[in-house]
Amino acid sequence: MRITIVGAGIAGLATAIGLHAAGFDDITVYEAEPRLRSHGLGLNILPNAVRELAELGLLDDLLGKGLPTRELAMYNPHGNLVWREDRGLAAGYRWPQISISRSRLVMALAAEVTRRLGARAVVTDARLVGLRHEPGATRGTFTDGQGSIRDIGTDVLIGADGIHSAVRAALHPAEGPPPTNGMTLYRGTGWGRAFLTGRSMVVLGDARRRLVLYPIDRDGRTGEVLINWVAAFPEGDAGRPPGDLRGAVLREFGTWSPPEVDLTRLVEGTRHVQRHPMIDRDPVDRWTFGHVTLVGDAAHAMYPAGSNGATQAVVDARVLARHLATRTGTADALRAYEDERRPEMTELHRHNRAMGPEKVITLAHERAPHGFAHIGDVFSAEELAEISRGYAVAGRFDQGWVNSRPTLSVGERSPR
Ligand SMILES: Cc1cc2nc3c(=O)[nH]c(=O)nc-3n(C[C@H](O)[C@H](O)[C@H](O)COP(=O)(O)OP(=O)(O)OC[C@H]3O[C@@H](n4cnc5c(N)ncnc54)[C@H](O)[C@@H]3O)c2cc1C
Numbered sequence: 483m484r485i486t487i488v489g490a491g492i493a494g495l496a497t498a499i500g501l502h503a504a505g506f507d508d509i510t511v512y513e514a515e516p517r518l519r520s521h522g523l524g525l526n527i528l529p530n531a532v533r534e535l536a537e538l539g540l541l542d543d544l545l546g547k548g549l550p551t552r553e554l555a556m557y558n559p560h561g562n563l564v565w566r567e568d569r570g571l572a573a574g575y576r577w578p579q580i581s582i583s584r585s586r587l588v589m590a591l592a593a594e595v596t597r598r599l600g601a602r603a604v605v606t607d608a609r610l611v612g613l614r615h616e617p618g619a620t621r622g623t624f625t626d627g628q629g630s631i632r633d634i635g636t637d638v639l640i641g642a643d644g645i646h647s648a649v650r651a652a653l654h655p656a657e658g659p660p661p662t663n664g665m666t667l668y669r670g671t672g673w674g675r676a677f678l679t680g681r682s683m684v685v686l687g688d689a690r691r692r693l694v695l696y697p698i699d700r701d702g703r704t705g706e707v708l709i710n711w712v713a714a715f716p717e718g719d720a721g722r723p724p725g726d727l728r729g730a731v732l733r734e735f736g737t738w739s740p741p742e743v744d745l746t747r748l749v750e751g752t753r754h755v756q757r758h759p760m761i762d763r764d765p766v767d768r769w770t771f772g773h774v775t776l777v778g779d780a781a782h783a784m785y786p787a788g789s790n791g792a793t794q795a796v797v798d799a800r801v802l803a804r805h806l807a808t809r810t811g812t813a814d815a816l817r818a819y820e821d822e823r824r825p826e827m828t829e830l831h832r833h834n835r836a837m838g839p840e841k842v843i844t845l846a847h848e849r850a851p852h853g854f855a856h857i858g859d860v861f862s863a864e865e866l867a868e869i870s871r872g873y874a875v876a877g878r879f880d881q882g883w884v885n886s887r888p889t890l891s892v893g894e895r896s897p898r
Pocket of ligand 1: 527
């Protein structure tokens, strides 16, 4: 069976690895960019996806490239702690949560794809620009940077081409561009002193603004950590030309005090600051049309709250591979994948529009806008725990489920 994957991000590469582990070996990943992404911003991968990556044999490699997240702590801008919880192994999961540079993760996945499938399995400088169905095959048209055109016939085509997916646009031509909630994201990484546990993820916020910080690397010699930071706020005129990006962040957050972090030094010391609108996708009622389906952000792009976008892309990859390997008809297998994943992702998307677990920060601001002496005056412990647990259950990354559910591995691989 010829399988074509469009997009060599986390979703596309994890899908290629998952399909190979499930017994397929005629797989090609086409990537629009001339090179795989090398920018170094951070991601947290939750234990449900780390379990999948571990079952694909990648855990040691990824732990060597990132840090196991120890805790999540959320504060209001006054520095009052609203909620903290253990994460990963410390929370009793059998698999860690991992804070990692996105480029390191992509490069590790790409190396695994070429190790399993050969160097020609990832084709760069190949942008999908057209998709059509013919009897017996789906055909994709790709162009390179010189304008050369390549027409490829395939038995299955998987759109893993992100929030601006060309595959999704071909399946849903009336959809238009992704909507924004009016927030602008500023992001960067910079070296600084380790804070809290040295492996803490910290989120500060009020009704609308958010500041997220966590380390993704540690210098064993100096003990300093590479801090990934994201600052989000309603900028008003997100379309204006970018000016002094560091100044814009410090004007908005300069008086905030993340615990044990010198924010001014961190932002001023950040070499590259990225700025873009916060966007997602409205859920669609179909991902699968015949032998074509969607995974990752192409299927279910959501706001970056709760560390779930890439996490769920990895789970998509494994569920899709399992259905393709265990069902007889290809169209049935793709539909079964969608039937399992789409309702769950639509529900999680609904939570993320309310900023997922960060909802507690918004509530804390509404109930005590000037801060509080005791969190017990603002929330009961049960209410806070329930918000956290409800989100984990919606994303199916709650500890009970992750630790005990059956594996998605198909068993001994045999070439198909
Ligand atoms: C600020 C921020 C923080 C985040 N933090 C987290 C986090 O902590 N944890 C988490 O799990 N998720 C997080 N996410 C979400 C996560 O980044 C995405 O969900 C994830 O990267 C999606 O992976 P993907 O492979 O589906 O898409 P992408 O990473 O967008 O990859 C798509 C690939 O397809 C290629 N492509 C596009 N069009 C074409 C085409 N026509 N033909 C061929 N190739 C094409 C692109 O070049 C790209 O390489 C965050 C997102 C943001 C914005």
